[in-house]
């Protein structure tokens with residue numbers, strides 16, 4: 001038996017202790033043998049010679065005997081050298097010295113985290129939503145049902161797509177917000193019978209319906225409200241009172257009123273002065289939160305000349321060169337608006353701040369449509385042939401293959417009325 005191993009021949013130890021101790025010793029011996037074998041394998045000693053110390057309890061006799069033999073260096077097994085696992089460098093905590101007088105915490109590096117950026121974005125979105133809610137942008141557009149108005153105008157007004165488009169764009173822009181620093185002043189100009197009053201009436205009807213209060217819509221007719229013998233000063237006071245009442249009521253109800261002044265060319269300069277004064281920036285904001293529409297035939301001659309001069313440019317809308325012609329047309333219309341503004345500003349300063357909307361001449365096809373519409377409205381069957389025959393009775397400018405009605409649809413109502421007195425009328 002190996003000396004290093006304890007003796008188990010003690011009389012005091014019972015058989016129940018001896019058996020497990022023996023097993024342990026056997027295992028230990030086996031482990032020692034295995035260790036020795038490993039140490040003797042080539043390449044098991046990375047330092048090239050000195051064997052590692054055996055654990056206590058393992059006999060090193062055989063190993064020593066082997067080690068006493070001369071050994072030769074070979075390159076075999078060099079490749080099998082176990083790679084050293086790099087030790088992790090432990091970071092020592094640095095001692096930071098702070099001056100006695102200052103606060104003691106480490107300087108922090110300023111780094112914007114993603115979360116911070118997201119938070120900023122969220123705050124911006126919420127802010128925008130709040131602003132949007134305050135302004136009630138969507139509500140306002142829905143309240144005035146501008147889509148419905150656009151459809152109604154497109155359906156009922158013939159031959160004025162540019163004018164309708166411009167009116168709608170200006171209304172949309174203005175009614176998108178509730179608080180305004182200046183009013184919307186639209187000036188609809190054109191020759192007689194092209195639909196200015198017609199549009200004024202359609203707008204008034206629409207606003208009465210959406211505002212649910214007819215007191216918030218004023219329709220002022222120069223000839224009706226201020227006929228010739230009346231004193232101008234009375235008319236002036238009356239106009240001021242009308243406008244003040246309407247805008248005050250609208251302000252109380254937080255709505256935008258509509259004021260339509262028809263036949264503006266017949267308004268006395270004193271009335272124009274009064275209106276101009278009401279719209280000045282120093283006046284109460286009630287006057288600014290309103291849509292004013294001036295209808296006038298001033299500039300009709302210039303518009304007629306413009307249409308006749310540009311008639312050769314007007315092509316059917318689906319022709320191949322329609323787009324380039326449309327661009328030319330819009331540029332020409334811009335020039336027309338500029339020249340009209342100059343003309344009107346010379347008449348009265350009120351027009352300087354107005355958005356000018358020219359109404360162009362109607363052609364024969366539009367007049368036929370006017371007849372059909374009027375016939376249907378009066379209870380007649382809107383027969384195309386009859387409408388064409390009636391349209392033939394009107395006078396036209398003949399230019400570049402076009403026929404432009406000299407008086408537009410002005411005489412349509414009267415001619416359809418005559419049908420009622422004809423024997424054998426064709427009604428529904």
Ligand SMILES: Nc1ncnc2c1ncn2[C@@H]1O[C@H](COP(=O)(O)OP(=O)(O)OP(=O)(O)O)[C@@H](O)[C@H]1O
Nearest residue numbers: 156157158192193194195196197198297370409410
């Ligand atoms: N573009 C149009 N579309 C549909 N109907 C029209 C159009 N223009 C005129 N009408 C019809 O002709 C009638 C007379 O037109 P309106 O009173 O609008 O002319 P106006 O341009 O105001 O002329 P004026 O300057 O002489 O008052 C209208 O009641 C309408 O029925």
